[in-house]
Amino acid sequence: EVQLVESGGGLVQPGGSLRLSCAASGFTFSSSGMHWVRLAPGKGLEWVAYIQGTGGTVYYPDSVKGRFTISRDNAKNSLYLQMTSLRAEDTAVYYCARDCVAGINLAAFDIWGQGTAVTVSS
Amino acid sequence: DIVMTQTPLSLSVTPGQSASISCKSPQSLLHSDGKTYLSWYLQKPGQSPQLLINVVSSRFSGVPDRFSGSGSGTDFTLRISRVEAEDVGVYYCMQGLHLPWTFGQGTKVEIK
Numbered sequence A: 001e002v003q004l005v006e007s008g009g010g011l012v013q014p015g016g017s018l019r020l021s022c023a024a025s026g027f028t029f030s031s032s033g034m035h036w037v038r039l040a041p042g043k044g045l046e047w048v049a050y051i052q053g054t055g056g057t058v059y060y061p062d063s064v065k066g067r068f069t070i071s072r073d074n075a076k077n078s079l080y081l082q083m084t085s086l087r088a089e090d091t092a093v094y095y096c097a098r099d100c101v102a103g104i105n106l107a108a109f110d111i112w113g114q115g116t117a118v119t120v121s122s
Numbered sequence B: 001d002i003v004m005t006q007t008p009l010s011l012s013v014t015p016g017q018s019a020s021i022s023c024k025s026p027q028s029l030l031h032s033d034g035k036t037y038l039s040w041y042l043q044k045p046g047q048s049p050q051l052l053i054n055v056v057s058s059r060f061s062g063v064p065d066r067f068s069g070s071g072s073g074t075d076f077t078l079r080i081s082r083v084e085a086e087d088v089g090v091y092y093c094m095q096g097l098h099l100p101w102t103f104g105q106g107t108k109v110e111i112k
Helices: none
Strands: A003-007 A010-012 A018-025 A034-039 A045-051 A068-073 A078-083 A092-099 A109-112 A116-120 B005-007 B010-013 B019-024 B038-043 B049-054 B067-072 B075-080 B089-095 B107-111
Touching: A003 A092, A003 A109, A018 A034, A018 A092, A018 A116, A034 A068, A034 A078, A034 A109, A045 A068, A045 A078, A045 A092, A045 B089, A078 A092, A109 B049, B005 B089, B010 B019, B019 B089, B019 B107, B038 B067, B049 B067, B075 B089
Parallel strands: A010 A116, B010 B107
Antiparallel strands: A003 A018, A018 A078, A034 A045, A034 A092, A068 A078, A092 A109, A092 A116, B005 B019, B019 B075, B038 B049, B038 B089, B067 B075, B089 B107
16 A cells, blocks of 8 residues: 655754654655645645755745755665755645656655644744 | 636535636646646545645546546636535645745635
8 A cells, every 4th residue: 555654753942953754655765756745724835845866956935944854765665855944834734645647847746644743932 | 926816705506516617827837847726626625735736637546536627828727526525625826836826715625
């Protein structure tokens, strides 16, 4: 069964850091581009980060660039999101998602994890 | 950034009737490979988002044929024929061509 399972969410103070993980199974992880997407309370979905299957290319929107770092360990079938300098507006459920488009500058997401909640508050 | 505009933002539908959601992009989503990178997602209450439609009109595996996508360039439509109770949730369009990739605001569908 194709599956993505996130972990690592929790409560963190503004300015703090958190590392999210996503364990993949049921597909060839190293061949798949992967994303993080978030859903903030009362808002819509926002794409947060992308990493190519080899890890050679990464993309971020300006809202998290310089604060978030996406990485992967293909030997462990795992995806990560290191979040630093966290702000209240980063409060959201974070989903990892598999890319299903052939092309690193193109995106669609066919498999999603169940999400992990991040709350940034003092 | 590409701002994707969905209308309406909410929809109340009688079971068995049809529903349509519009999604507009300020720029064309047509790629040089001939494909148009517009996808549709549904987030049911308490669940993760799920892919319904990719590249405008290609239904994802397991998606009922009651769901159909259409459009080209900048204007797109998701149609749900014969709406069922299980179709409630928030529907999002997403453009996957121009970085940063962006979603519409979401359309909340409820059953009357």
